Amino acid sequence: MDEGGNTRGDALVRARGLGYRYGSRTALHDVDLELGPGEIVGLAGPNGSGKTTLLKLLAGFLRPAEGELLVLGRRPFRDAPRMLRDVRFAFAPPALLERLTAREHLRHLPAIGGPRPEPREIAATLSAVGLEERADESVAGFSFGMRQRLSLAQALLPRPRLLVLDEPNDGLDPLAVLELRALLLRLRDEEGMSVLLSSHLLLELGELVDRLLVLAEGETLFYGPPARLTGARAGVRLVVSDAGAALARLRARGLEVRAAAGGELELPPESLSLGEAHALLRDLGLESYRLHRPGLEEALLELLRARAGEGECP
Amino acid sequence: MIVRLELLRLVRSRRPWIAAATVAFFLLLMLAGFYLYAENETGGAAEFRYTFENRSYFNGLTFALYSFYFGFLLVLPVFGALEGAAQIAGDASSGRLYLLLSRPLSRARLFAAKLVLSGTQILVLTGVLMGAGMLLGLVAVGWGSLDLYPGVLQMTDRHVHLGQDVALLRFLCAWPAATLALSVPLTLGFWISTFGRSPLNAAGLAVALYLVLYVVSEIHFFEDLRPWLFTSSMTFWRGLFRPDPEWGYLAREAAKLLGFALLFGTLALGRFRRREER
Numbered sequence: 001m002d003e004g005g006n007t008r009g010d011a012l013v014r015a016r017g018l019g020y021r022y023g024s025r026t027a028l029h030d031v032d033l034e035l036g037p038g039e040i041v042g043l044a045g046p047n048g049s050g051k052t053t054l055l056k057l058l059a060g061f062l063r064p065a066e067g068e069l070l071v072l073g074r075r076p077f078r079d080a081p082r083m084l085r086d087v088r089f090a091f092a093p094p095a096l097l098e099r100l101t102a103r104e105h106l107r108h109l110p111a112i113g114g115p116r117p118e119p120r121e122i123a124a125t126l127s128a129v130g131l132e133e134r135a136d137e138s139v140a141g142f143s144f145g146m147r148q149r150l151s152l153a154q155a156l157l158p159r160p161r162l163l164v165l166d167e168p169n170d171g172l173d174p175l176a177v178l179e180l181r182a183l184l185l186r187l188r189d190e191e192g193m194s195v196l197l198s199s200h201l202l203l204e205l206g207e208l209v210d211r212l213l214v215l216a217e218g219e220t221l222f223y224g225p226p227a228r229l230t231g232a233r234a235g236v237r238l239v240v241s242d243a244g245a246a247l248a249r250l251r252a253r254g255l256e257v258r259a260a261a262g263g264e265l266e267l268p269p270e271s272l273s274l275g276e277a278h279a280l281l282r283d284l285g286l287e288s289y290r291l292h293r294p295g296l297e298e299a300l301l302e303l304l305r306a307r308a309g310e311g312e313c314p
Numbered sequence: 315m316i317v318r319l320e321l322l323r324l325v326r327s328r329r330p331w332i333a334a335a336t337v338a339f340f341l342l343l344m345l346a347g348f349y350l351y352a353e354n355e356t357g358g359a360a361e362f363r364y365t366f367e368n369r370s371y372f373n374g375l376t377f378a379l380y381s382f383y384f385g386f387l388l389v390l391p392v393f394g395a396l397e398g399a400a401q402i403a404g405d406a407s408s409g410r411l412y413l414l415l416s417r418p419l420s421r422a423r424l425f426a427a428k429l430v431l432s433g434t435q436i437l438v439l440t441g442v443l444m445g446a447g448m449l450l451g452l453v454a455v456g457w458g459s460l461d462l463y464p465g466v467l468q469m470t471d472r473h474v475h476l477g478q479d480v481a482l483l484r485f486l487c488a489w490p491a492a493t494l495a496l497s498v499p500l501t502l503g504f505w506i507s508t509f510g511r512s513p514l515n516a517a518g519l520a521v522a523l524y525l526v527l528y529v530v531s532e533i534h535f536f537e538d539l540r541p542w543l544f545t546s547s548m549t550f551w552r553g554l555f556r557p558d559p560e561w562g563y564l565a566r567e568a569a570k571l572l573g574f575a576l577l578f579g580t581l582a583l584g585r586f587r588r589r590e591e592r
Binding site: 022056059060061062063077080081082083084085088089091093095096097099100104108109110111112113114116154 | 315316318319322323326327408409410412413414415416417418419420590591592
């Protein structure tokens with residue numbers, strides 16, 4: 001990946017101007033995405049933003065209405081069986097074969113179009129997701145979290161080049177979330193596996209992904225390294241007693257300023273020097289100022305607010 | 315491997331056992347009906363009187379044939395339509411279709427596996443109904459030659475007498491012939507199930523459609539339509555119980571039903587291959 005967050009070499013996933021419609025409703029429009037070998041790309045966005053639609057397009061469940069989509073050089077809808085030799089999916093909510101045991105899932109599902117896994121492989125995978133003690137129980141009695149683990153396990157056999165996970169953290173306890181993160185990083189670092197995962201846990205995505213695709217109402221809101229999203233939102237936060245008056249006076253001075261959370265005002269970091277900030281403190285009756293770099297959640301929230309017209313675009 | 319997995323799912327599911335239990339209940343009901351009728355018979359229904367006037371007419375084979383005929387008309391096609399309708403739509407509604415289709419498996423192979431297994435299930439169920447009816451008839455009444463008379467069942471227009479060996483052979487032939495007929499409501503159910511994601515809707519529509527077509531094929535008013543309806547050929551296997559079966563007629567009817575099954579199966583596969591899994 002280069003400094004701009006673009007994929008080098010042969011991309012496993014290449015989407016250009018991708019779009020999909022459910023009848024007259026546009027679910028996805030003009031989305032670009034590239035995922036290279038050994039990369040982890042996150043997919044974020046509010047409910048109904050098009051994340052699952054994108055994953056279904058990748059799996060070949062849906063036929064793109066516009067644009068181009070290649071996964072491992074193949075068009076998913078037209079050539080799904082060959083593409084799926086090297087790609088595994090775990091969809092949310094996890095759908096399993098109710099009257100089979102966890103071990104039977106791992107014995108039979110990977111054998112569809114592939115070699116039957118060795119018992120030691122099955123045992124190791126069950127152990128990796130923490131299901132070894134419940135391996136021979138029917139999944140009908142599994143909790144949601146255990147289903148998530150098994151759904152992930154079936155996607156790991158046999159090892160794919162690309163792993164696509166839909167909300168894999170849902171239903172997992174905090175320790176399991178950490179274990180999943182460690183597992184995905186290990187798969188990437190040791191086996192060169194590429195991962196595309198959608199999640200509502202932005203903190204988790206921020207820790208894990210090389211790049212982030214944020215969707216809103218089917219369109220790309222942000223695409224790049226998470227640091228670029230948070231960095232772009234960094235600024236100087238001014239804590240004031242009368243935000244309305246201060247806002248007017250700052251704008252009268254030609255400064256680009258906007259209202260931030262908590263009644264504070266925010267200026268882009270390059271808009272004023274330290275000396276100017278001190279002068280502002282004196283002249284405008286500001287209480288304090290500080291450099292503010294928002295977390296991924298806050299940055300995304302502001303991005304969404306800006307899109308909805310509640311704030312200004314960066 | 316998909317066949318093995320689908321077989322495992324089928325064996326572990328409740329569907330075959332529910333079907334078997336229904337067949338057993340139906341046979342017991344038929345047996346009770348026959349005995350109750352015999353006890354209470356005081357010159358009521360004229361058609362059935364043939365059966366009980368002389369006990370030699372009513373033996374285990376007669377019971378098995380009548381049970382099979384009624385079961386074939388009412389129970390088996392409904393199970394066939396239900397089974398077909400449950401396949402694609404059932405997996406789609408539960409999300410399990412995502413699980414299966416995200417494996418390197420063509421939709422045609424998945425479809426074929428489901429069709430073969432549900433067809434086999436119908437074959438077994440048909441055999442269970444026939445075999446259990448014969449066994450029950452043997453135990454409860456005893457076998458003998460098979461005598462049939464004209465009556466409400468429209469099995470024959472004249473007295474038919476078949477020796478026990480010949481009758482058993484005809485039963486054996488009727489098994490695959492009846493299964494072939496049942497493959498039409500089965501594939502019809504498959505086709506309907508490819509249009510939606512609700513197995514209940516698909517099953518309801520498939521059963522309703524079958525029943526409507528069946529009723530239409532039985533009403534004199536629609537006589538001109540009969541050649542075009544598969545339901546008018548469903549009971550063609552009854553021709554096997556004539557002393558000299560008309561093999562040409564049987565072959566034509568079997569070909570017609572096979573054609574309908576292939577048509578519905580092809581439509582279902584075509585629809586399933588193009589269908590988007592939303």
